[in-house]
Amino acid sequence: MKSTVSMVVFVLVIGCGASSPRFASGEKDAKQSEKQKKGNIRFSSKVIEEETREDDKKVNVKEVQQRFSSAKSTKKTAAPKKNETGEKQSLPSPPVTAENFEQQKMMDAILAWMGTAYEYGGESKSGTDCSGFTMQIFKESAGMQLPRATEEQVKLGSAVAQENLKFGDLIFFNTTGENPSHVGIYIGDNMFAHASVSFGVTLSSLYSSYYKKRYSEARRVVQ
Numbered sequence: 001m002k003s004t005v006s007m008v009v010f011v012l013v014i015g016c017g018a019s020s021p022r023f024a025s026g027e028k029d030a031k032q033s034e035k036q037k038k039g040n041i042r043f044s045s046k047v048i049e050e051e052t053r054e055d056d057k058k059v060n061v062k063e064v065q066q067r068f069s070s071a072k073s074t075k076k077t078a079a080p081k082k083n084e085t086g087e088k089q090s091l092p093s094p095p096v097t098a099e100n101f102e103q104q105k106m107m108d109a110i111l112a113w114m115g116t117a118y119e120y121g122g123e124s125k126s127g128t129d130c131s132g133f134t135m136q137i138f139k140e141s142a143g144m145q146l147p148r149a150t151e152e153q154v155k156l157g158s159a160v161a162q163e164n165l166k167f168g169d170l171i172f173f174n175t176t177g178e179n180p181s182h183v184g185i186y187i188g189d190n191m192f193a194h195a196s197v198s199f200g201v202t203l204s205s206l207y208s209s210y211y212k213k214r215y216s217e218a219r220r221v222v223q
Contacts, residue, residue: 055204055208056210064191105141110137116128118197118200130195133194134170134194150181154170157170159218162206166186169186170186170220171215172216173216184204191203
């Protein structure tokens with residue numbers, strides 16, 4: 001009697017977030033479907049290997065944290081006004097411009113996210129991807145609601161040349177062959193904050209071999 005041996009081959013895809021088994025539960029399938037709707041791009045193990053190997057201009061994150069966290073913002077928030085009954089009224093939020101944009105507030109938000117693990121489709125401090133990170137930072141520090149996906153964020157604001165980058169500009173990279181596939185926030189001195197596939201939320205250098213050759217464009221959303 002001949003026996004038939006069946007082999008089930010599982011393909012592991014390492015990408016934006018934890019990989020999921022082929023035969024997942026309905027709940028996991030629903031979550032995965034929701035993540036895919038957000039427009040993030042999955043990364044292969046090759047991307048992770050290349051990023052780890054070619055990230056040759058390491059930023060001393062602790063040094064940057066000490067330098068930036070010691071800075072003090074000179075901006076003052078207006079006190080809520082009181083109406084005729086003496087109750088406090090909330091002031092309407094003014095549009096975010098270069099004049100009222102607080103760099104220190106954004107930097108404090110960025111530093112608070114340092115070390116957050118990378119998770120495909122995530123947008124919280126328990127795990128986030130690149131566009132989830134930029135979306136939350138702008139929301140927390142500037143009260144701006146950015147679109148969820150990288151390919152939507154790249155349509156915001158106005159284009160800016162790399163040599164004219166300013167703090168808070170969104171910078172985009174082509175890391176997968178699909179452009180754009182990665183986004184970060186420029187913080188000055190050729191450094192940017194981002195949710196790295198390999199290292200989680202961290203600071204990297206634009207002069208790194210990996211990012212230098214994959215740089216795509218930049219957009220200024222705070223005019």
